[in-house]
Amino acid sequence: MRHLLLNWITIMTLGTTAQAAPLSATDNEILEILTTRIDEQKQSVGIVVGIIDAAGQRVVAHGRLEKDDPRPLDGNTVFEIGSVTKVFTALALADMAERGGVQLDTPVSQLLPESVVLRQAADGKPITLEHLAMHMSGLPRLPDNLMPADDNDPYADYGVAKLYAFLSSHQPTRQPGGEHAYSNLGYGLLGHVLALQSGQSYEALVRERIAIPLGMADTAITARPEWEGRRATGHDAGLEPTSDWDLGALPGAGALRSTTNDLLTFLQAAMGKKPSSLAPAFATMIATRKPLGDGSEEQALGWVISGSGERQIVWHNGGTGGYRSFVGFRPSTGVGVVVLSNTSTEVGVDDIGVHLLDRERSLAPAPVQRVAIAADPATYDAYVGTYRLAPGFDLTVFRDGNRLFAQATGQGPIEIFAEAEHRFFARSVDAQMTFEVPAGARAASLTLHQNGQDSPAARVGD
Template sequence: MRNRFLNWIVLMALGTNAHASPLPAPTDAEIQEILADRIDKQQQSIGIVVGIIDANGRRIIAHGHPAKGDPRPVDGQTVFEIGSVTKVFTALLLADAMEKGTLSLSTPVATLLPESVIMPENKQTPITLGDLATHMSGLPRLPSNLVPADMSNPYAGYDAAKLYAFLSSHKPQRRPGVEHEYSNLGAGLLGHAIALKAGVSYEDLVISRIAVPLGMKDTAITQQPDWAERRATGHDAAMEPVSDWDLDALQGAGALRSTVDDLLLFLEAAMGKTASPLAPAFSALLSTRQPLGNGDRDQQALGWVVSGKGDEQFIWHNGGTGGYRSFVGYRPSTGVGVVALSNASTEVGVDDIGRHLLNRNAPLAPPIVERTAIVIDPARYDVYVGTYRLAPDFELTIFQDGDSLFAQATGQDRLEILPEAEHRFFTKLIDAQISFTLKGDRAESLTLHQGGQSSPAPRVSK
């Protein structure tokens, strides 16, 4: 789950040079320097904790603080929101149920929901649990009836009744199993359905089936008694404190909170470095794969994303909420695993750090370029005002409020955009720009420039 512009483009794995000679892994001192640069110089986080598993065991490198103005250091026991890394736990619950013989990849989702719910499917191609786990369900990224009362906590209050109402009224754009489309809705529905089958809450299922067997004492959704002094505070891209996120019916998409210490236990079990009753389920996660639609560079396994080939291949997932970013991944050829957690929701995040520690040939993200706004007459903003479609279920609304122009993506907070050239705007909070193409005296389309990609979006309404 990602906030602000981070949802507009799905940033895939940073490219690596497959022909470059392997470089030695960064030392602890080098990692500490990376974290200090990211926090102290680039001001892209308040606190970052990195955990590494390699041939020498496990170690923790951390820099920064649990909250702005808090002098205490972060460490392996600091509790963060982990966002979409939760999806790997949800997929593992499915794999565990498959090993127990209670569910299968071919189980139709409809058979696990109340009879009153009408799934958006036909009898010939029902949406299955496998479709949900691999983002092949044909369901949109978010349900159209997710209308947050509080944009700082967008999933709060989206309960089972609203989920069922959406499913019963949604008209699918494609059949399941045809095309990959990352869906928080689908992952949340998967967790909800598995919990219904088990007869317990999603959180209780994660704790009993995963956390307890692996010795993970700090992985949960609700506040634990001993978290009070160890909880990190989330921050937005401007390094201001923000609210934590509370998920209801869609908990399986991104509701978990955890620590680097706990996630290293999870990663050790996933990599087969420690004996675990979940070993068969972990293996099952990688036995099913679907193409991501970007050639053969990446594949979607159950929960995990698999990137690269041969010795370069690594298995990973990332996450982001309103105030946090996370990365968990490992490289089978080297036996190295990495966890990185940050208490700020910035575009740079910690993905590049995680990948760099798995493969030093993978570059760190460059610093965000400082941009300067020019002065134009606010009366000229009217030519840009309108709604632009980036994807079938994802739109960008440009609107004016007073003398300022704003952009607001579906289900996200608004961001002020500032002019830097004729028909080109930027936002101060992240490295993203918008350029408009005019036809006569009205913009007919815009292009979002972010992460080295340019995504056109036609105007669909004023």
């Protein structure tokens, strides 16, 4: 799985167990998973799980509201939900299309001010709303003029003027509708133009069309007075409190806050268990899909669909600087799952969510404890440079005195430590890098090792 909001490339591989398991876990089984993840693996401060099954819905929680706050979490605890927001953005699009406000094939340029020139690729095809919602717009993952003033809140100063400046200057190299490439920029732009079309802010659009009709009182962007005392504090991978994120001009990519109970209500409607006026829009989301890669996954409007037949699951995950989230359901069993964590760690909540939907899927192992070796800082110069992991998504390695850092596009720097010759690891995320260094020269490339995947990246600059 690879859809965390604005984080290092994260792909989760899930193994299988030898025996089939019951369709739905008991509360004690879920609590044991959370206790292991929080108390033993130290991969979160607090996690809340919500389950929908044949018996109804229930919530299991473990951990704290904040590192030094002993108050427990529950189904009404408010979290940032990161890229799970994209499912709401896609639902707003599907609902507007159902009502005739826009169409899936409406060119994005028609909804932008005339002063914004959205350039086209060589084939001349316009980018449509569907292209944005399916991650097939050809736009990069992030805009190249995203230069955070505060790495702990990287989007706060990315306003509409910067968004329009990027769109007007960017010359696409990929044709829309061709290659699938996950784009936070694309979803941020989708939320922006839908808000323009509706004459409302993005938050007001989601509240009016989704949250209020479904009875989701705690789903919003702006802090609400009634959240006092039940709003979780986000934590970084070192389990230290960190700031929440402001998504600036791109709220449709990941700005929403919500609770487990609200998201269970959303899932009830998405699964057809709760009657709502949004039923046609939910159906459009699932019906509009394209295969990804080897065909084991499909991209729908907002949702990702994995597997086939009885083991098919519909899901999305998310992550910000201090939170992780997972929402999904399995049509064949009628089981739905919400998992929210107030900590941003690599072994987060995705595997928990998938395991609870498909008990034959195993949980992620505990992170490997790595040991740094002594290294001559003078050797770091060979690694300094910019390496391209994906279009619009680079990893920049730089030296600060006797320390070496890596910084992904749109994210803060992370210190890396030597564990072998030409191999480094990060302590704040479960990621390692191996550099390809010709004798007497600077590194020509690196390979990012993360969650069982090896992602090569050629040097593209000094």
